[in-house]
Amino acid sequence: MEEKVLIVEGTSDRKRVKQVLAEPVDIICTYGTLSQEKLEELIYPIEDMDVYILVDADESGDKLRKQLKRELPNAIHLYTDKVYGQVETTPYEYLTKVLKDYFLVKDIM
Template identity: 45%
Template structure:
């Protein structure tokens, strides 16, 4: 399945780009989208399955409502209250939300830390 993610702004896109593979297009509303912007987003998304990743604040909820009307089949992902937007959400939480949405195949997981050094390792 081909997917696309729609976020509110370019900082959100930059933050998600750190944890998503480059073959996932991430589009921006650039704030509250106008009718023209919604039409342009529909064209950009095309036949890809949309995921809406928005902030969990009043503005994000308003934008999510507008996007829901434009993309009725979209899956919804959003940050937790307390995080000041997608751009300030810890990567581990972004990954957790993407996993909940079933997008594991597109996640670029950070490298695992090697096992900690032990005194016994020196012998």
């Protein structure tokens, strides 16, 4: 079984996403920007895995997404709606919709 890795910005995002996932997923928090040290520690070891990226729909999220697109060109990018802005404030129902095509999710509806 392929190992899935989901990249989010912070621990609140991780908590929120874990509440809708119905399968074990390695969730990595970047805590904002990625230094060379963080890239080597967090990103390079997962280059060959199924990587998904779900970051906030704001300026810092866009900046991080651009950086991750360069470092992980094969990653699948998932998006929250700009209306919600941050992953941690995205309603569970919407998160479920975003994640269900790639992950097993709980039936929250």
